[in-house]
Amino acid sequence: MSRFKKRPAATSAAAEKPENRRPSSADRSAYFARREAAKVLRTVLQGDAKRRAVGSIKSLVYSPSVRNKRGTFALVCETLKYLSIIKEVLGSANVLNSKWKRQGELIYIVTYDILFGQAASLVGDAEKFLLLRKDALQSALAQLLVRKGMKDIKDLTACQKFPGGLISIVDISKPRYVRVNTLKLDLKSALQELGKQNKVHEDDMVPDLLVLPPGVDLHNHPLVLNGSVFMQGKASSMAAAALQPEPGWEVLDACAAPGNKTVHLAALTHGKGKILACELHKERVQRLKETINLAGAASILSVAI
Numbered sequence: 116m117s118r119f120k121k122r123p124a125a126t127s128a129a130a131e132k133p134e135n136r137r138p139s140s141a142d143r144s145a146y147f148a149r150r151e152a153a154k155v156l157r158t159v160l161q162g163d164a165k166r167r168a169v170g171s172i173k174s175l176v177y178s179p180s181v182r183n184k185r186g187t188f189a190l191v192c193e194t195l196k197y198l199s200i201i202k203e204v205l206g207s208a209n210v211l212n213s214k215w216k217r218q219g220e221l222i223y224i225v226t227y228d229i230l231f232g233q234a235a236s237l238v239g240d241a242e243k244f245l246l247l248r249k250d251a252l253q254s255a256l257a258q259l260l261v262r263k264g265m266k267d268i269k270d271l272t273a274c275q276k277f278p279g280g281l282i283s284i285v286d287i288s289k290p291r292y293v294r295v296n297t298l299k300l301d302l303k304s305a306l307q308e309l310g311k312q313n314k315v316h317e318d319d320m321v322p323d324l325l326v327l328p329p330g331v332d333l334h335n336h337p338l339v340l341n342g343s344v345f346m347q348g349k350a351s352s353m354a355a356a357a358l359q360p361e362p363g364w365e366v367l368d369a370c371a372a373p374g375n376k377t378v379h380l381a382a383l384t385h386g387k388g389k390i391l392a393c394e395l396h397k398e399r400v401q402r403l404k405e406t407i408n409l410a411g412a413a414s415i416l417s418v419a420i
């Protein structure tokens with residue numbers, strides 16, 4: 116069933132006006148992409164507000180109900196990038212009535228399209244409502260730039276933050292990983308300790324790697340500060356795990372600083388191997404040495420080349 120109103124056939128000059136013509140298939144596709152994007156955005160923002168993990172944007176978009184997956188994904192990501200600006204603009208333009216305030220996510224998506232996107236195929240009630248207020252939105256955006264002393268929209272997006280203090284889309288959508296440094300702490304104790312404040316579970320692929328919800332900030336966690344766990348992504352943690360070195364092995368890490376994989380190798384050899392860590396840049400050797408000390412990995416010899 117179509118959600119578009121049927122219009123009489125285009126027989127007059129009035130029917131040639133964009134607002135009077137029948138929606139094309141591109142219009143329909145864009146209309147649905149905006150609504151699907153609004154649903155995904157709502158889930159993402161609710162998850163963020165509750166500080167719990169939500170499905171990544173990709174997995175939400177790849178649900179069977181979403182038809183235009185590419186368009187929807189791009190719209191959600193772009194709207195998130197501009198979200199705090201969009202909110203500020205809508206607030207100072209003061210154009211929303213209570214009906215549209217209740218559909219905040221759709222309004223954010225359409226406002227993105229009008230102010231920063233392609234503003235093409237803008238059919239639909241929310242689109243019509245905001246297009247009629249486009250001047251007010253543009254003027255609020257111009258004032259915002261002046262207030263912040265910035266010339267370009269890019270300057271605004273560079274310094275904006277997401278709600279809850281998250282800094283980027285990546286932060287919202289991707290889980291956080293920490294690798295347990297088994298030279299200092301066993302897996303069970305790490306799970307127990309980190310589980311006191313966060314949901315945490317073992318990664319299903321990389322041993323000693325723990326998965327925490329998106330947005331969790333562990334920079335100042337005692338286990339991070341004392342080298343019991345390392346904030347290390349899954350891809351980075353795969354390299355040494357794939358090698359599966361055993362105690363007694365001699366391993367060459369050819370490009371070592373800051374040393375995350377180097378100390379992972381030391382942990383996998385239970386501190387009983389020999390790791391030769393090479394680093395081209397002298398100034399980065401210092402960083403490498405700090406990582407080695409923090410990890411308590413005495414079996415590593417670092418070399419500047």
Ligand SMILES: C[S@@+](CC[C@H](N)C(=O)[O-])C[C@H]1O[C@@H](n2cnc3c(N)ncnc32)[C@H](O)[C@@H]1O
Nearest residue numbers: 369370371372373374375376393394395396399
């Ligand atoms: C991406 S970082 C390595 C990250 C590291 N493997 C880790 O997991 O923490 C690349 C490092 O390799 C160093 N590097 C680049 N070319 C090199 C070379 N020919 N020999 C040794 N180190 C090199 C760079 O200075 C840089 O510190």
